Amino acid sequence: MHVAIDGPAGAGKSTVAQILARRLNLVYIDTGAMYRALTWKAIQLRISLENSDKLCELAMTTKIHFEPLQGQQRILCDNIDISEQIRMPDINNQVSILASHSELRLIMVNKQQQLAEQRSVVMDGRDVGECILPHADYKFYLTATLEVRSLRRCQEMKQKGFEADIEAVRILLQQRDESDSKRKTGALKILNDAVVIDASAMNTEQVVQRILDYMGEDANALPAC
Numbered sequence: 001m002h003v004a005i006d007g008p009a010g011a012g013k014s015t016v017a018q019i020l021a022r023r024l025n026l027v028y029i030d031t032g033a034m035y036r037a038l039t040w041k042a043i044q045l046r047i048s049l050e051n052s053d054k055l056c057e058l059a060m061t062t063k064i065h066f067e068p069l070q071g072q073q074r075i076l077c078d079n080i081d082i083s084e085q086i087r088m089p090d091i092n093n094q095v096s097i098l099a100s101h102s103e104l105r106l107i108m109v110n111k112q113q114q115l116a117e118q119r120s121v122v123m124d125g126r127d128v129g130e131c132i133l134p135h136a137d138y139k140f141y142l143t144a145t146l147e148v149r150s151l152r153r154c155q156e157m158k159q160k161g162f163e164a165d166i167e168a169v170r171i172l173l174q175q176r177d178e179s180d181s182k183r184k185t186g187a188l189k190i191l192n193d194a195v196v197i198d199a200s201a202m203n204t205e206q207v208v209q210r211i212l213d214y215m216g217e218d219a220n221a222l223p224a225c
Helices: 013-024 031-044 052-061 089-099 102-116 128-132 146-159 166-182 204-215 217-221
Strands: 002-006 027-030 064-069 072-077 121-125 138-143 195-198
Touching: 002 013, 002 128, 013 027, 013 031, 013 121, 013 204, 027 031, 027 064, 027 072, 027 102, 031 052, 031 064, 031 072, 031 089, 031 102, 031 121, 052 102, 089 102, 089 166, 102 121, 102 128, 121 128, 128 138, 138 204, 146 166, 195 204, 204 217
Parallel strands: 002 121, 002 138, 027 121, 138 195
Antiparallel strands: 064 072
């Protein structure tokens, strides 16, 4: 079974997808974290995020994979656990630049499809339902208002010890939305065959339950964790 969850930044996709995968006993793949990991490595190597050719070379030679640890999924880049580093503000502010390169996205989509081969997965990102898993059994588009997403992102940053100005975060998310929706390859969009869930007035558990309810008997037929 393949479950695709797409949506804008700050909508809560990763949290929902991770919980859903655990409930359904499926593999969770965070495609956004893969772009973040590559952004982190490019910065470490001082490769310009505008240099498409160098970034494509980097993507081809970089090993990015996931490993479960104490109920949480960790992301490793060339066997280095960078789960915390890729959530830092500097990565948040720059990942959309790297992700905008069409040639790079084709390489990453291929890597993501390989991760899903012969596996039942819950995968979240921006272009999962359209590009990575076009034949997914279920496609969901998780969203929330810009104001709600900004507030949640601020709370998340403060919990990690960073200062957060809600207006600055709102502007950044708005710019990210525009960048994600206008890029040539893998643009953020609502697909005709996707179920739209507006999580503005819902908590994480309510969103997960909405998805499970929609999946109905298919969710119940999967082996319990």
